[in-house]
Every structure is written in structure tokens, then in C-alpha cells.
Amino acid sequence: MQRTTEPKMISGTANLPLANAITRRMSMHRGRSVGLVDARVERFNDQEIFVEVYENVRSEDMFIIQSTSRPANDNLMELLIISDALRRSSASRITAVIPYFGYARQDRRTKARTPISAKLVANMLVEAGIERVLTLDLHAAQIQGFFDIPVDNLYASPIFALDIKEQFKGELDDVMVVSPDVGGVARARELAKRINAPLSIVDKRREKPGEIAEMTVIGNVTGKKCIIVDDMCDTAGTLCKAAEVLLENGASEVHAYITHGVMSGPAVERVSNSVMKSLVITDSIEPTEAVKNAPNIRILPTAPMFAQAILNIWSGTSVSSLFETETLEPIYEGLFKG
Incomplete structure (x- = not known):
């Protein structure tokens, strides 16, 4: 060539x-x-x-x-x-x-x-x-x-690790990485290793797509700053529900690091009104004005x-x-x- x-x-x-x-x-x-x-x-x-x-x-x-x-x-x-x-x-x-x-x-x-x-x-x-x-x-x-x-x-995990180390400087001992389902454990474990944090799992059972029947937290999240890690956020239903379940199980606060912000339908409104302190996404998908203006959504450059x-x-x-x-x-x- x-x-x-x-x-x-x-x-x-x-x-x-x-x-x-x-x-x-x-x-x-x-x-x-x-x-x-x-x-x-x-x-x-x-x-x-x-x-x-x-x-x-x-x-x-x-x-x-x-x-x-x-x-x-x-x-x-x-x-x-x-x-x-x-x-x-x-x-x-x-x-x-x-x-x-x-x-x-x-x-x-x-x-x-x-x-x-x-x-x-x-x-x-x-x-x-x-x-x-x-x-x-x-x-x-x-x-x-x-x-x-x-x-x-x-x-995206190396980029997320850099941002987490900056955002949670001096508080990394209180951070716990959370996989929102069993299928995402490998991705969450990879980030947990990079920041030397423990790992927890939210096990969910779906009755049909878009609906969540039940969620169970595997691991002790009491007093932890939980960081949910996933590859995409579509309608944000699972994400917001997982954040609520984590707080109910004793987490002190919940953040999320998601690679692809698909953000369909009511996603931005759900995230804005959710108990999550922040949602961090990348710019792999061009963010809408609603995403850019959401108070608790940040965008990392790729x-x-x-x-x-x-x-x-x-x-x-x-x-x-x-x-x-x-x-x-x-x-x-x-x-x-x-």
C-alpha cells in the first residue's frame, strides 16, 4: 500500500x-x-x-x-x-x-x-x-x-478511571463500582481494577423489554459512593431504578458512568429527576440540547x-x-x- x-x-x-x-x-x-x-x-x-x-x-x-x-x-x-x-x-x-x-x-x-x-x-x-x-x-x-x-x-474505562480519580480525589476508599446487571460484570470489574475499588452487582429480572420486575443488590453498599457502569443508556429506566435500589440498600450517593448516551424518549427527564447525583457519558453520540442542559449530566470527550x-x-x-x-x-x- x-x-x-x-x-x-x-x-x-x-x-x-x-x-x-x-x-x-x-x-x-x-x-x-x-x-x-x-x-x-x-x-x-x-x-x-x-x-x-x-x-x-x-x-x-x-x-x-x-x-x-x-x-x-x-x-x-x-x-x-x-x-x-x-x-x-x-x-x-x-x-x-x-x-x-x-x-x-x-x-x-x-x-x-x-x-x-x-x-x-x-x-x-x-x-x-x-x-x-x-x-x-x-x-x-x-x-x-x-x-x-x-x-x-x-x-471507555481508562477515560472513566481518569475522571473518577479526579472527581473523587481523597474519597476513593469510599467508592464502589456497580454493574447494573450480571451481563455487565466484566465491564464493571475492569473499571474497578483500574481505580482499586470493590465491586457490587444489581441483579434484575425482566418480565418483558422495558419493564423491570425485580432488583436485588449483591454486595454490601452501605455508606458507599456507588458508581454504576454500563455501555449504554437508552431510556434510563433501568439506570434510575438501580440508583433508587442502591440508596434503599444504604449507599450514600449514586453516580453513573455510561459510554453511549442514547438517551431516547423520557431519558433526560428521568435522569434529571432521579436520585443520581451525576450521569457521565461520552460524546460517541452527538448530545442533544436537552442532554447538554441537564444539570446532572456531564459529557467526556473521546x-x-x-x-x-x-x-x-x-x-x-x-x-x-x-x-x-x-x-x-x-x-x-x-x-x-x-
């Missing part, structure tokens, strides 16, 4: 603020201006998506920045069409940077005659010409195996990590080095102060 002087980035419309933040961060790293490739993504009157790339991308190493968040189908089609446009323009390699990977919750057949949509999406991405995927906190790690191309799955990951992929160096707090700390230096 011909080596170019700079990686080239193009963005769909799903999260332009994050795409621009990534290019600004890369400009700092490279010591020269790095911008998005000039292109237009528009919709015809019938909502067909049209893409036109205005710059020459022949033999370029291309990175498409596009979360497949709401509207998931539109943003997924944008990603596929942009990739097709780049492939037909003779780009040497196309990497999809997908901060939030939609359809990840459909990673297995839960009952008869249901699809495995995450696998279908993986097939579509490969057929569109994508040769590598960079994403953040996949809902299920086994989705990486749905692809026959390299998939780099970054983790651009420094994605910028470094893109540069590492482009230069052929390790991406897994970004899993370590020691590697991310200088990249995030000064961002968590105050």
Missing part, C-alpha cells in the same frame, strides 16, 4: 462535532492542519442519500467518521454510501470509525425466527468496501468475530483517544496501547482538572 503523508478523514452527518474535534486533535499531534475531506452528504426529496467527494482520494488511506446512532438506518446508509464513493474513487484503504455501533444489541438469536442484525450490518460494511473498523465499547465483544476484517474495539487511534492505525503502531491508563493520561492531560 502506498504510504501517504497524512491520513485523510471524511465524516457523515451523525456526529460532526466529534469529527471536527478529532481533526483538531490530530492537527495538534501532527503540527500541521488536518481537516475533513471536502464532500457533501445530502438527501433528495424522497430521503434518498447522495454523497459527492470533492477532493482527490486516489491511493489515500481514508477514515470515515460516522456513528450509526439515531436515526440508525439513515446513518448506516450514509456510512455505506460514503464507503462506496471512496472505493469507486480508488482509495487505497477505507477504515470505518464508528464511535457508536448501532444494532449491536442484536448480536444473537434470543428466540425462534429472529435475526442476528449485528452480523448483517457487519456483512454490509464489508461489502461496501470497508477494510477495517474502529469502534468504542461494543455492546458485545463477540461482534468483533462477525467481521473477517480487523476490528479495533476501544474502551476525540483525543480516537485521534491517537487513527494515527496509530495509519502509522502501523499499536492500538491496544490505548487500553492503558498510562498511555491515555498524557493524551488527556488537563482535560479533567477542576
Whole structure:
């Protein structure tokens, strides 16, 4: 593959603020201006998506920045069409940077005659010409195996650990990490190890999706500052209920660190009126004005990590080095102060 002087980035419309933040961060790293490739993504009157790339991308190493968040189908089609446009323009390699990977919750057949949509999406991405995927906190790690191309799955836990150490400075002995369900124990344990905190679990039983029949706390949370850790917050029903149950079981206060703030329907109102002192999310999904204005919601930036990951992929160096707090700390230096 011909080596170019700079990686080239193009963005769909799903999260332009994050795409621009990534290019600004890369400009700092490279010591020269790095911008998005000039292109237009528009919709015809019938909502067909049209893409036109205005710059020459022949033999370029291309990175498409596009979360497949709401509207998931539109943003997924944008990603596929942009990739097709780049492939037909003779780009040497196309990497999809997908901060939030939609359809990840459909990673297995839960009952008869249901699809495995995450696998279908993986097939579509490969057929569109994508040769590598960079994403953040996949809902299920086994989705990486749905692809026959390299998939780099970054983790938010190192960023969360840095923020927690700053926010709870001098109080870390009182912190307990909580998994909101048994399935998320591995994710919660990973963060607990990073901040040297104990682990508890909220065991929930659902009668049907969106409804919670019963919650039980496994572990002693009395007097603890509980931090609920999960990969996504959709309607926030489970999250707010878990916070109430933790306080009923003796927790002194409850916070939550969630990677992907889907925040559908009544989520913002629920969080604002909940007993949680704070909800911390990343900007993997572009936050709405309601999310930005919520008094107890904070947003952590992912651009420094994605910028470094893109540069590492482009230069052929390790991406897994970004899993370590020691590697991310200088990249995030000064961002968590105050």
C-alpha cells in the first residue's frame, strides 16, 4: 500500500462535532492542519442519500467518521454510501470509525425466527468496501468475530478511571463500582481494577423489554459512593431504578458512568429527576440540547483517544496501547482538572 503523508478523514452527518474535534486533535499531534475531506452528504426529496467527494482520494488511506446512532438506518446508509464513493474513487484503504455501533444489541438469536442484525450490518460494511473498523465499547465483544476484517474495539474505562480519580480525589476508599446487571460484570470489574475499588452487582429480572420486575443488590453498599457502569443508556429506566435500589440498600450517593448516551424518549427527564447525583457519558453520540442542559449530566470527550487511534492505525503502531491508563493520561492531560 502506498504510504501517504497524512491520513485523510471524511465524516457523515451523525456526529460532526466529534469529527471536527478529532481533526483538531490530530492537527495538534501532527503540527500541521488536518481537516475533513471536502464532500457533501445530502438527501433528495424522497430521503434518498447522495454523497459527492470533492477532493482527490486516489491511493489515500481514508477514515470515515460516522456513528450509526439515531436515526440508525439513515446513518448506516450514509456510512455505506460514503464507503462506496471512496472505493469507486480508488482509495487505497477505507477504515470505518464508528464511535457508536448501532444494532449491536442484536448480536444473537434470543428466540425462534429472529435475526442476528449485528452480523448483517457487519456483512454490509464489508461489502461496501470497508477494510477495517474502529469502534468504542461494543455492546458485545463477540461482534468483533462477525467481521473477517480487523476490528479495533476501544474502551471507555481508562477515560472513566481518569475522571473518577479526579472527581473523587481523597474519597476513593469510599467508592464502589456497580454493574447494573450480571451481563455487565466484566465491564464493571475492569473499571474497578483500574481505580482499586470493590465491586457490587444489581441483579434484575425482566418480565418483558422495558419493564423491570425485580432488583436485588449483591454486595454490601452501605455508606458507599456507588458508581454504576454500563455501555449504554437508552431510556434510563433501568439506570434510575438501580440508583433508587442502591440508596434503599444504604449507599450514600449514586453516580453513573455510561459510554453511549442514547438517551431516547423520557431519558433526560428521568435522569434529571432521579436520585443520581451525576450521569457521565461520552460524546460517541452527538448530545442533544436537552442532554447538554441537564444539570446532572456531564459529557467526556473521546476525540483525543480516537485521534491517537487513527494515527496509530495509519502509522502501523499499536492500538491496544490505548487500553492503558498510562498511555491515555498524557493524551488527556488537563482535560479533567477542576
